[in-house]
Amino acid sequence: MRKIIGKVAANYPVIWVPTVEYDRFRDALASEVEERLEGFSTYCWDVERGISEWEGEGWSEREPNQDPLSPIVFGKNREQAVIILLDFDKFLSSPEVLRALLNAVSETEGRLVSFVIVSPNLSALPPELERYTTVEEFELPTEEELLSVLKDICEVNELPLPEDAEGISRAGRGLTLFEFSRACTLSVVETGEVKREFILSQKEQLVRKNPVLELYHPENLDEIKGLERAREFIKKMATSGLGRGVLLLGVPGTGKSLLAKSIGKELGLPIVSLNFEAVFDRFVGSSEQRIREALKVIDAMAPCIVFIDEIEKGLSGLASSNSTDGGTTARVFGSFLKWLNDRTSDTYVIATANDVSKLPPEFLRAERWDAIFFVDLPTEKELEELLSYYCSVFEVEKTLSPSELAGWTGAEVKSLCRTAKALGIDLKEAKEFVKPLSATMGEKIERLREWASARCVPASKEARSFKKEKRKVAKAVKVGR
DSSP: OHHHHHHHHTTOSEEEEOOSOHHHHHHHHHHHHHHHSTTOEEEEEETTTEEEEEOSSSEEEEEOOOOTTHHHHHHHTOSSEEEEEETGGGGTTSHHHHHHHHHHHHHTTTTTEEEEEEOSOGGGOOHHHHTTEEEOOOOOOOHHHHHHHHHHHHHHTTOOOOTTHHHHHHHTTTSOHHHHHHHHHHHHHHHSSOOHHHHHHHHHHHHHTOTTEEEEOOOOOTTOOSOHHHHHHHHHHHTTSOOOEEEEEEOTTSSHHHHHHHHHHHHTOOEEEEOHHHHOOSSTTHHHHHHHHHHHHHHHHOSEEEEESSHHHHTTTSTTHHHHSTTHHHHHHHHHHHHHHHOOSSEEEEEEESOGGGSOHHHHSBTTBSEEEEEOSOOHHHHHHHHHHHHHHHTOOOOSOGGGGTTOOHHHHHHHHHHHHHHTOOHHHHGGGOOOHHHHSHHHHHHHHHHHHTTOEESSSSOOOOOOOOOOOOOOOOOOO
């Protein structure tokens, strides 16, 4: 709020505040203006109530005019005034309203009049208005504000304050006052007291409402074999208070995603999956707004694990962004990098990638990640564990040895056992239907290993024990005419 007051005092003509907490923001701004800006008046307009004036402890109706031009005309005739416009983005598509606001900007120059547009839909900002507009965030409620709401709810319902009142307030960080109070009230209705689980359930709704985020609840950790070094490192860093995140690079099907998703369950933290490909939208400005909103929700979910699978796919158009999509991909990537560097929330990022060549150099530099791990093909010991596990799961006999599956990934071993079960055949026969990537993409895997050898940390404690096998290539046969 201090920044907004500063912009008003500096005669910024248009201030855009992307929030849905209309009443809380309106009252907070009016109170701050009254306290810190001598001689200023604060007015608020919305399409139902028209213009109201702040009178110290509340709002009084001034002009019940629902015409969106009315607050602009009203503001043009004022000095030292703040005009709050609720949901005004809906009217900026009107040429008359837009022109009136642009005229007001020039006509009130020097008279300390600021129009404050309150709307979460920042993509509605017209290009004609961009140079005159500054965007300022309105912070979500603090723990102290949430604790105050909790006390009021307990008092109204004649309940004692929960012993973990501070923990409940802390869990509510990231929620609006409305969301927090509804969750507390629901808890009282269903259990007769305020419980932390209801607050966390309300926070999960934030993820479910966001099109690029997904809440993941892993059920089975037994599928993860090996990768001890990466797993131990991540668990320690994620709980140290100093961790940032890790990048898991490696061959497809080797358990990168499974490892990332399992960490949250082991640590008792929610896992929020960020789908970079879903961020991009065909409407101008929508992609940038989507990533901003998604990162806000992630911060609200803290403490949590942030999982980004195959991140290179979402950034595939970065190199040509300026010529192909008007720089949208570059701006989205820039927003994510800024968040990755500057975030203060207790979030730990785990990203996976199969193709390092598609990742920009600035994405891999030091301090972006705690470490970059390379997840190679399973060692013989890991293959033994994987084979035994999946044979047990699918109830098939283990008729192959790990050495006969050299170069196979965990996903391929699972597919082998599933195929044997489905067809009612043994593993040796099922092997004819599952072809490992190491046989079809051997050269690419070797190049990936070579790149990782000097740049990455092995995810497994044991080095691969398999000797490099010579690939067999079928001899071409000429076809006669």
